Amino acid sequence: MSESVLKITNVNKSFGGLKALNNINLNIEKGKVHAIIGPNGAGKSTLLNVCIGLLAPDTGTVEFNGKNIVGKQAHEINQMGLVRVFQTPEIFADLSLLENVMVPALAKRDGSFKFKIFRSLANEVDIMEEAISALDSIGMSDKLYQLAGSMSRGDKRRLELAVCLIQHPKLLLLDEPTAGMARHDTNQTIELLKKIKEGGMAKIIIEHDMHVVFSVADTISVLARGEIIATGTPDEIKGNPVVQEAYLGGSDE
Ligand code: ADP
Ligand code: MG
Numbered sequence: 001m002s003e004s005v006l007k008i009t010n011v012n013k014s015f016g017g018l019k020a021l022n023n024i025n026l027n028i029e030k031g032k033v034h035a036i037i038g039p040n041g042a043g044k045s046t047l048l049n050v051c052i053g054l055l056a057p058d059t060g061t062v063e064f065n066g067k068n069i070v071g072k073q074a075h076e077i078n079q080m081g082l083v084r085v086f087q088t089p090e091i092f093a094d095l096s097l098l099e100n101v102m103v104p105a106l107a108k109r110d111g112s113f114k115f116k117i118f119r120s121l122a123n124e125v126d127i128m129e130e131a132i133s134a135l136d137s138i139g140m141s142d143k144l145y146q147l148a149g150s151m152s153r154g155d156k157r158r159l160e161l162a163v164c165l166i167q168h169p170k171l172l173l174l175d176e177p178t179a180g181m182a183r184h185d186t187n188q189t190i191e192l193l194k195k196i197k198e199g200g201m202a203k204i205i206i207e208h209d210m211h212v213v214f215s216v217a218d219t220i221s222v223l224a225r226g227e228i229i230a231t232g233t234p235d236e237i238k239g240n241p242v243v244q245e246a247y248l249g250g251s252d253e
Pocket of ligand 2: 044
């Protein structure tokens, strides 16, 4: 049996009279890429926000490594190792790539001012080495001192990924990681998503581009009108008439 990283059980969420999530059950396994697809308005962002603690479900549980995280603050969930990759990179344009990647690791270790005083140089060297290794995993270790602001949009999105990787996520959530990318950048991102799997990290990817979904996903769940209408391997999903019906019926973005 595979190990479960995230287990969503009977999750419901309504906005007024609108049922945005209707009895969602999902199991995300260690080391796997789980894609969530569905037409516009299906509830994908709502589900993601419930997972990262930005929205509380009306009912149901979300267990991360066996612990119910419903009611926990977003930053606590993040510290537990559930890390979201933002669609719009939140990077510092005036800092180098290396500095950008070091920021979250420094922030984590410098919990209080007291510790800052005692922070040793060795500690920073460790963080720098980790940052270089994170940049190496996205193929950018030759651009350590380049300013982040000078990079292309696609490169900034990949830098954001390195900023997430240095936090050693157990589960990485990606909301449309290739949206607005040219084909070349999309293909590079696909290769990257396949490559990064340190420590058995699992990934949830919300994506509209079916080429991306079928290239990277081990499992696909289809969301339509707040319900999971199918979960299966890419081949199972491709051949599922209910899925085809939902896609033909609804308008995709
Ligand atoms: P998706 O990401 O799949 O496009 P969403 O999760 O954003 O779908 O939205 C699901 C449904 O919930 C939509 O009908 C949307 O209008 C509604 N919705 C989402 N967020 C809110 C909110 N904060 N208040 C009211 N309705 C919302
Ligand atoms: Mg959305």
